[in-house]
Amino acid sequence: MQKKYTVEYSLQFRKHSPPAHHHYFTDDTVEVESFVSELLERGMGLHALRRDGAELSKAEFDHIVKIAASEVASRLICASLNIKSDEERYRFGFAA
Numbered sequence: 001m002q003k004k005y006t007v008e009y010s011l012q013f014r015k016h017s018p019p020a021h022h023h024y025f026t027d028d029t030v031e032v033e034s035f036v037s038e039l040l041e042r043g044m045g046l047h048a049l050r051r052d053g054a055e056l057s058k059a060e061f062d063h064i065v066k067i068a069a070s071e072v073a074s075r076l077i078c079a080s081l082n083i084k085s086d087e088e089r090y091r092f093g094f095a096a
Contacts, residue, residue: 003026007025007049008022008049008050009022009044010022011045033068034071037067040068041075070094074092
């Protein structure tokens with residue numbers, strides 16, 4: 001049985017040679033957002049997001065990337081300023 005979501009990504013994020021594409025499969029939307037946030041944090045290439053084999057619309061793709069980027073920003077702010085997520089959300093508004 002095919003998983004609901006597929007994330008297509010690459011480990012090489014520099015433009016020196018064509019990257020080998022890898023796939024991550026899951027049924028959970030939260031896992032997709034978490035995985036995308038890890039890709040963003042590490043600077044890896046994000047090539048496609050699919051649900052049930054079909055590419056997500058631009059709006060859905062952008063929504064997942066925005067959520068993932070906000071998670072990364074929240075983690076970085078909390079670690080850098082040594083504050084809890086509640087204070088970060090109050091001061092900066094990134095925490096989910």
